[in-house]
Amino acid sequence: MSDKSKSLTLAERLNSTGNKLSELSRKVADSTKSAVTSANDSIKTAITENKQKRDAKKQKKLEDARYELSSEGLLDDVPSMVALPEFEQERMSIVSEQNDNLIMVLEEMQRLSERVDMLEKRKKNMAKSISRKENVNIDTDDEIKEEYTSPVMTEVIHLLGASLLFIILLLAFDTYLSDKEYMIAGNYPAKIISWFVGSTLWALYLLHRLGLSSNALKLPIIIKFQTALAIGITTAFGIIVNENSMDTISNVWTWGTVIAIALLLTTSLIGFAWKSTKKLVSVRGITEIID
Structure with a gap:
């Protein structure tokens, strides 16, 4: 040509x-x-x-x-x-041109066929992507229910129950010591030691449970002991300074439990938001790669 x-x-x-x-x-x-x-x-x-x-x-x-x-x-x-x-020469030229045109038509048909195949594949990939996205959303909802609702609420109930159990035991021991009128150095009631030890163990237990429920709240052992000792000393100091020791104990237990539950809920919400965002980004990346 x-x-x-x-x-x-x-x-x-x-x-x-x-x-x-x-x-x-x-x-x-x-x-x-x-x-x-x-x-x-x-x-x-x-x-x-x-x-x-x-x-x-x-x-x-x-x-x-x-x-x-x-x-x-x-x-x-x-x-x-x-x-x-x-007109043989002209006729042969026309026949040759017809053959070339026929070849071009066949090439165009082949390209159109390949284009149709590509569009069909893209349609199938889009359907698979939509189905995969729906499955991911369903899995996310299931994980929200299983990982971020039931375990968190179970842990909250566990912390409340543990705090209640500690306070009941310490109050019973406090009543026993008060009835016996045990004193330290002849001037301070023995219940100060019991509340110091009890509040320290209670704070240490709360920190331990928070570390088990979330990696973000997992602290080194030395920091756990230092924090628990600080809470125990604060409780004992409040009992010594205040005449009404029950106000100090109530404040320590209430605020300690509230802070622990708030930390647990906050970390669980942050973890949920992070995982949801990560999965959404991964689904969009898969869709772009398919396209």
């Missing part, structure tokens, strides 16, 4: 080929018409001449007339067959 043919679009090439075929048909028709017209004129001329000769010799015998017609070569006056001009 020439550079000019390559630069044309498929529609232009088809139109050009059709025009060439029309032009070739017109040329063949004109040539045929010209040849037939020439043959008709020659025949008419020969017939006219023979008619004039027959009129001049109509008185002769039939044998003489036949002989004269034969001797004059009536049939020789008929023009020889006219060979129609051959």
Whole structure:
């Protein structure tokens, strides 16, 4: 194919080929018409001449007339067959161009078929992605219910129960020591030691449970002991300073339990938000890769 043919679009090439075929048909028709017209004129001329000769010799015998017609070569006056001009070169060029156009049509059909296949694959991938996203949302909801609702509330109830158990035991021990009137150094009641030890153990237990429920609240052992000792010392100091020791104990237990529960709920909510965001980002990444 020439550079000019390559630069044309498929529609232009088809139109050009059709025009060439029309032009070739017109040329063949004109040539045929010209040849037939020439043959008709020659025949008419020969017939006219023979008619004039027959009129001049109509008185002769039939044998003489036949002989004269034969001797004059009536049939020789008929023009020889006219060979129609051959447009073989142009016809071959058109056939070649038709073949090229057919190849281009086949290539276009192949590209369209590949495009359709690609669109079908993309549609299937989109359906799979939507299904996967729905499954992820369902799994996320299940995890929210299983990991962030039931365990957290169970841990909150556990902390409340443990705090209540500690306070009941310490109050019972405090009542026993008060009834016996045990004193330290003759001036301070023995219940100060019991509340110091009890509040320290209670605080240490709360910190231990918080560390088990969330990695973010897991503290080194030394920090746990230091924090528990600080709470125990604060409780003992409040009992010594305040005349009404129950106010100090109530404040320590109430605020300690509230802070522990608040930390537990806060970390669980942060963990839930982080995991939900991470899964959402991963689903979007999978969708972009498929597209």
